[in-house]
Amino acid sequence: MSEKIVFSGVQPSGALTLGNYLGAIRNFVTLQYEARCYFCVVDLHALTVPQEPERLRAQTLEVARLFIACGLDPAVSTIFVQSHVAAHTQLSWLLECITYVGELRRMTQFKEKARKQEVVSTGLMTYPDLMAADILLYDTTHVPVGEDQKQHLELTRNLAERFNNRFGPIFVVPEPYIAPRQSGSRIMSLTDPTKKMSKSDENPNSYILLTDPPDVIRKKFARAVTDNGREVRYDEKNKPGVSNLMVILSLCSGRSLEEIARTYNSSGYAQFKKDTAEAVIATLEPIQRRYQELVESGAIDQVLCVGAARARQVASAKLAVVQDRMGLVRAQCNEG
Numbered sequence: 187m188s189e190k191i192v193f194s195g196v197q198p199s200g201a202l203t204l205g206n207y208l209g210a211i212r213n214f215v216t217l218q219y220e221a222r223c224y225f226c227v228v229d230l231h232a233l234t235v236p237q238e239p240e241r242l243r244a245q246t247l248e249v250a251r252l253f254i255a256c257g258l259d260p261a262v263s264t265i266f267v268q269s270h271v272a273a274h275t276q277l278s279w280l281l282e283c284i285t286y287v288g289e290l291r292r293m294t295q296f297k298e299k300a301r302k303q304e305v306v307s308t309g310l311m312t313y314p315d316l317m318a319a320d321i322l323l324y325d326t327t328h329v330p331v332g333e334d335q336k337q338h339l340e341l342t343r344n345l346a347e348r349f350n351n352r353f354g355p356i357f358v359v360p361e362p363y364i365a366p367r368q369s370g371s372r373i374m375s376l377t378d379p380t381k382k383m384s385k386s387d388e389n390p391n392s393y394i395l396l397t398d399p400p401d402v403i404r405k406k407f408a409r410a411v412t413d414n415g416r417e418v419r420y421d422e423k424n425k426p427g428v429s430n431l432m433v434i435l436s437l438c439s440g441r442s443l444e445e446i447a448r449t450y451n452s453s454g455y456a457q458f459k460k461d462t463a464e465a466v467i468a469t470l471e472p473i474q475r476r477y478q479e480l481v482e483s484g485a486i487d488q489v490l491c492v493g494a495a496r497a498r499q500v501a502s503a504k505l506a507v508v509q510d511r512m513g514l515v516r517a518q519c520n521e522g
Contacts, residue, residue, distance in 0.1 A: 190221035195228035198245035204394035205373035205383030215257035255477035266493035273501035277319035318342040328363035379426035407463035438465035
């Protein structure tokens with residue numbers, strides 16, 4: 187069987203959440219020893235909507251530090267910033283030249299985001315081409331995707347096949363990566379349990395940031411939506427708020443949903459919420475400690491330099507083959 191290669195990109199649009207960790211990053215910590223993994227802070231994608239420069243810089247470094255604090259090992263995985271590898275934007279343009287305008291206009295995420303903007307940049311429309319470039323540069327075989335990115339991955343697959351048909355077999359056609367099934371691996375909002383927990387939510391009480399201090403975590407869980415009853419049981423349809431808290435407690439404590447139901451079923455929600463908050467605090471404590479060590483040491487700069495150099499070597503080689511197949515003339519002059 188050929189080597190499994192995984193690419194995952196996270197936008198630096200805010201700190202990572204408990205949902206990011208429990209639903210994805212914790213699985214990646216294990217996956218990095220089973221596949222060749224590239225974990226990228228996709229700062230160029232963030233530019234498709236207006237950004238404050240200093241905030242973008244700070245959040246890019248924050249996400250990179252949190253990758254490592256959560257357990258991603260830069261000695262095992264390639265951890266880098268998207269804009270540090272020029273091949274991403276170079277391949278994106280080449281892919282734009284074989285992408286149809288109608289395909290980009292049909293992207294659901296583009297239509298949703300465009301409705302919220304007074305003016306729409308071309309970058310917002312061509313976002314899927316840059317995402318495709320991110321993936322295809324590394325011969326990625328598997329891509330972890332949420333519901334909001336499935337359409338983009340399908341376009342990536344179509345572009346890979348289109349290019350291969352026109353210019354010969356160059357690109358691996360990637361598959362979606364499905365994490366090992368854990369009950370409730372999709373963590374929902376604390377204020378609206380019908381929606382996924384998201385750092386882009388306007389209500390800060392809806393999510394737990396990996397950097398939230400213990401007192402903030404306790405307050406957010408105290409305010410978390412449950413229902414009008416007192417029964418603690420797992421029922422996503424009729425008790426989504428309680429079910430979400432049960433999942434969080436289960437994943438952070440290692441206790442089964444059945445055990446949690448037996449423990450709290452007759453005691454009401456107050457103690458259940460308190461214990462869930464404490465389990466989350468205990469889970470995040472080593473992550474926050476490691477994150478602070480990275481802030482104080484300044485080690486992230488060297489980690490990102492090494493990661494970019496490793497990514498550049500792979501991406502540049504793939505880009506050169508693509509350019510050659512498309513008929514672009516390679517520079518023959520010596521530098522210096």
